[in-house]
Amino acid sequence: MTKIPVGVSECLLGEPVRYNGGHKHFRYLTRVLSDYLELYPACPEVAIGLGVPRDPIHLLATDKGTRVVGAKDHGFDVTEPLAAEAERVADTLPQLCGYILMQKSPSCGVYNIKRYRSNGYPQDNDGRGAFAARLMERMPLLPVEEAGRLNDPALRENFITRVFAYHDFQQSVGDNPKARVLIDFWSRYKYLVMAHHPESYRAIGRLLADLSGPDLRGITAELKALLMTALSKHAGRKGHTNTLMHLRGYLREQLDSDEREELGDVIEAYRSGEVPLVVPMTLLKHYLRKVDFPYLEQQRYWAPYPDKLGLRNVSVD
Numbered sequence: 001m002t003k004i005p006v007g008v009s010e011c012l013l014g015e016p017v018r019y020n021g022g023h024k025h026f027r028y029l030t031r032v033l034s035d036y037l038e039l040y041p042a043c044p045e046v047a048i049g050l051g052v053p054r055d056p057i058h059l060l061a062t063d064k065g066t067r068v069v070g071a072k073d074h075g076f077d078v079t080e081p082l083a084a085e086a087e088r089v090a091d092t093l094p095q096l097c098g099y100i101l102m103q104k105s106p107s108c109g110v111y112n113i114k115r116y117r118s119n120g121y122p123q124d125n126d127g128r129g130a131f132a133a134r135l136m137e138r139m140p141l142l143p144v145e146e147a148g149r150l151n152d153p154a155l156r157e158n159f160i161t162r163v164f165a166y167h168d169f170q171q172s173v174g175d176n177p178k179a180r181v182l183i184d185f186w187s188r189y190k191y192l193v194m195a196h197h198p199e200s201y202r203a204i205g206r207l208l209a210d211l212s213g214p215d216l217r218g219i220t221a222e223l224k225a226l227l228m229t230a231l232s233k234h235a236g237r238k239g240h241t242n243t244l245m246h247l248r249g250y251l252r253e254q255l256d257s258d259e260r261e262e263l264g265d266v267i268e269a270y271r272s273g274e275v276p277l278v279v280p281m282t283l284l285k286h287y288l289r290k291v292d293f294p295y296l297e298q299q300r301y302w303a304p305y306p307d308k309l310g311l312r313n314v315s316v317d
């Protein structure tokens with residue numbers, strides 16, 4: 001399998017690049033995800049010339065917006081160099097299909113980064129690291145997640161789903177496809193999108209209803225935006241149950257009454273939280289093998305990422 005290119009904060013690989021000479025080795029990344037992802041490490045603070053060890057920096061809330069400054073020397077401002085480093089990464093690594101960033105960092109942190117006042121007291125947790133912020137502006141559809149949040153099974157599953165879908169889109173569609181390519185891609189993703197966000201499922205259907213016009217490039221960009229936005233929504237039990245019921249409908253004629261009842265019971269057990277998603281999925285896939293239905297077989301919903309990752313074995317609401 002081709003590994004998917006994904007950027008990472010370098011300290012997550014165990015490299016001693018933090019301000020204090022330490023690291024934040026994230027073993028799930030180096031022992032599990034690295035089998036599937038080609039990791040592109042970067043430490044923005046080292047890249048802009050700050051040494052190891054170095055004086056710590058933090059976010060400063062000012063009238064002119066958030067700045068990244070020395071924790072002891074507010075005159076030492078590295079906001080622009082960190083943003084420029086994000087620009088450099090976006091320019092030189094357009095093939096990236098995701099980014100895993102270190103939390104709580106004034107450079108790499110994505111969510112709830114502490115901002116300080118000029119008197120040194122904390123103001124709020126509304127900040128975002130300067131590198132992360134510019135990267136996300138430049139590549140707004142790129143799946144981005146903090147390493148710490150990947151310990152949450154639902155967030156982990158969602159991020160991995162998006163990375164694999166993003167990569168598939170880049171490989172299968174690119175940015176200048178033919179109408180047939182768009183239809184083929186969407187045919188494979190319908191039920192995955194339905195599980196995540198039924199509104200987007202309908203919106204994409206409308207978008208692709210007429211591909212006879214000249215602006216296929218614009219439609220392609222819109223499809224990518226709708227797809228990635230839909231997949232960023234959490235696919236909970238409600239979304240999966242709805243999708244499983246749709247898929248079951250295709251088998252109505254092929255199954256006998258006992259099989260139909262068994263499948264209905266298993267979907268209900270999933271809906272009520274008694275079993276994880278992998279249980280109804282396994283039974284549905286078993287029945288699908290009995291019928292010749294290429295349209296259903298090709299659905300990414302069955303395997304949005306390698307089964308070995310075991311992400312559907314856990315119960316998430």
Ligand code: SF4
Nearest residue numbers: 009010011043102108
């Ligand atoms: S959080 Fe980012 S800037 Fe800080 S050490 Fe890790 S890679 Fe470098």
